[in-house]
Ligand SMILES: Cc1ncc(C[n+]2csc(CCOP(=O)(O)OP(=O)(O)O)c2C)c(N)n1
Ligand code: SF4
């Protein structure tokens with residue numbers, strides 16, 4: 001890969017709840033400690049224990065934009081992981097597996113999904129073989145993949161004997177063993193593994209000691225069997241304090257530093273972890289930082305409510321009282337919030353809704369990603385309810401967007417829907433201090449009035465459509481979900497009605513004018529390229545990576561990333577699309593929601609669409625493949641399907 | 645100078661039907677507020693949607709007219725964001741116990757210091773008289789084409805099960821007694837509910853003024869020793885059977901008054917101040933979030949659990 005001297009891609013698989021999660025985290029830490037940048041995502045079933053889950057990681061000395069398939073290394077300490085990912089490993093890659101699993105047959109693996117069993121059976125029967133681990137190993141070796149079988153049972157017993165820990169209590173260490181053996185083959189020195197394991201388990205000697213012993217025993221075995229290759233050189237990012245955080249955590253952090261004082265929520269994947277991280281940090285010692293404001297502790301009320309209706313309702317109440325408030329949810333919960341979103345528009349209440357999209361419709365696939373709620377977000381709420389909808393392309397954008405969303409909500413007294421998704425939620429990245437710099441953003445609470453105002457009109461008709469907002473408790477007034485006059489008093493008068501509708505229309509125009517077009521949409525790459533990709537949200541980095549790759553192959557493509565979907569940047573989008581010969585929208589939904597929006601706002605039809613519908617993240621290979629197919633064959637729709 | 649009831653009356657035309665029980669409730673609320681001398685700007689009346697919920701227009705306050713069934717969550721957010729405000733909810737039986745039943749239950753668990761006034765007419769007034777959740781089984785009011793085939797919920801028992809710490813029943817036309825109950829509910833520290841039997845002369849031709857007045861009586865009139873106050877955990881064991889017996893009494897005799905006042909449970913606000921000392925001093929509505937527009941915080945100084953020294 002050009003520009004990347006190190007580009008390692010790893011999958012670590014295992015049954016859910018069996019330690020694969022910690023092994024993934026440890027891998028992220030190892031490579032961060034080594035001085036590399038990482039990105040790592042967690043793919044898992046909607047299940048607590050036993051179903052297959054995996055960590056997909058990319059390591060490089062530059063910033064890895066997106067995940068990559070195939071991988072150079074697969075850690076598969078159970079049969080299901082090996083059989084599931086048998087086609088995900090590149091030639092020359094390394095697979096670590098359990099020799100104790102060789103006789104296992106896909107057809108007898110209880111947690112494995114029926115269709116996958118059938119596919120694997122078919123694949124092997126075409127080779128005249130049974131769908132077993134040993135056959136998979138044979139296949140991998142034929143394809144030029146190196147394999148390293150670990151006698152995990154034996155190694156575990158050894159660990160137990162050496163540390164005195166009970167066998168049953170260290171069963172999960174098989175993940176660390178597999179990972180450590182793979183890390184050894186990749187040239188990572190043992191002390192880094194120790195440091196990462198320590199960072200993962202903290203100072204819990206009971207867990208720490210057996211895990212470190214397990215790692216050492218696995219590395220020793222790998223060295224004996226496999227020898228030692230070249231040491232992986234240290235990456236360029238050593239000697240600094242760095243952060244590893246998921247999208248969920250970054251949004252939580254941004255809310256906290258950005259002044260959130262109230263978050264109510266109802267648990268739903270993939271939003272809960274955001275709320276949990278706020279909850280974890282709801283009472284913060286901030287010492288000197290807030291001295292000037294007379295505070296040394298920051299408290300945030302976080303409350304789990306009885307449903308999503310209450311979650312948004314409480315946040316709205318808090319906002320009316322003057323709190324900076326938000327809620328967080330996913331599609332099903334967002335559906336329940338609709339009536340209150342409408343009220344927030346009518347009654348002009350600031351509120352941020354973090355909408356972590358997952359695969360629908362309905363309960364769909366609760367733990368997998370998608371971009372199907374774009375139009376739902378934009379058109380949420382009955383009765384002419386324009387609102388701000390902003391979509392973040394990656395973690396850093398999500399950080400600033402969160403603070404921006406809270407500012408906009410208060411400045412424009414409106415709901416702001418922040419579109420995120422499961423991919424961002426459970427993807428970790430390594431970050432530097434300068435990546436997340438809140439001093440670049442100011443806190444803006446708009447036209448607020450504290451204290452009694454004579455003849456206060458909450459909904460005063462103004463030129464910009466924005467009225468002075470007094471929190472409850474200073475003046476008598478009415479905040480109203482019913483149509484009202486300037487005081488908020490209910491009114492069905494035709495003149496009042498029209499004036500209020502037009503006031504809200506003017507407000508939305510003010511919003512649209514206040515946010516520069518260049519903040520609403522960003523054109524990446526060569527403005528003269530003949531092919532323009534349009535997309536939104538977390539597809540950003542995979543597309544950027546694909547655009548680079550296509551460029552290297554001589555295919556000139558640029559990428560128009562729509563950041564603010566409402567109000568829509570129609571001028572900029574029209575201008576860019578007007579220049580393009582081919583416009584391709586890339587989106588993880590089947591109805592072409594972005595394409596629809598672009599056409600509705602600009603009149604430009606989007607003739608081609610690359611759709612990701614399998615509820616897995618978008619990979620750069622997907623985009624490269626899709627663009628090439630469209631250029632070669634002119635097809636309208638390409639469904640891209642990578643991912644396990 | 646102490647405030648008078650007129651100080652709480654807005655200039656709005658009260659658009660209830662003549663003879664509607666809601667007038668009595670409104671007058672009782674005015675009177676209670678005046679006796680408590682609450683500053684209207686510090687009073688928040690939150691309503692859902694229904695005839696009753698329109699009280700937000702008639703009581704001077706810093707009020708919120710929300711959507712159907714959702715007054716309680718909004719009121720809860722207001723109170724938790726600024727516990728210094730007096731927050732009351734006015735709504736119908738349909739609003740609070742039907743569509744909003746989930747929130748009604750949840751509030752009891754939280755014990756937020758809010759007073760809920762259920763204008764209980766057993767019908768959906770504003771939508772022209774459909775059966776409300778408190779309309780008894782097989783009753784056929786004039787707006788119904790058939791007798792009611794769904795049973796009724798007992799608001800007091802529901803409140804008891806949910807954990808409300810003040811539970812009372814009043815009667816709309818007994819303004820004086822009702823004023824006392826409203827006042828006690830507002831004064832009570834914690835989630836309070838007053839189920840107010842409210843004749844709807846327009847749609848409920850079964851539970852009429854006459855029907856009610858044949859049945860209602862006051863707990864303390866019948867039993868001068870009636871003491872619903874729970875002062876210790878032991879009190880619950882001793883008093884609960886009698887309280888429940890009275891709550892269960894329906895049909896020919898309907899008791900009114902305070903059924904329960906539990907002084908042993910801390911409010912949500914107190915709980916929050918316990919887990920986050922200082923919450924009550926700088927609650928969400930009042931806490932500074934910036935220093936002169938700047939954000940003085942950096943994630944790397946706060947979220948140390950996510951940091952790694954390389
Ligand atoms: C979501 C929603 N569903 C239905 C309605 C229609 N609606 C308005 S008021 C009401 C019932 C009112 O009954 P209740 O709460 O008992 O109040 P009352 O009018 O009897 O005082 C209904 C169903 C609505 N406004 N919103
Ligand atoms: S319909 Fe019934 S509850 Fe509504 S105002 Fe008329 S009498 Fe009162």
Ligand SMILES: [Mg+2]
Pocket residue numbers: 694736737738763764765766767768769776
């Ligand atoms: Mg009613």
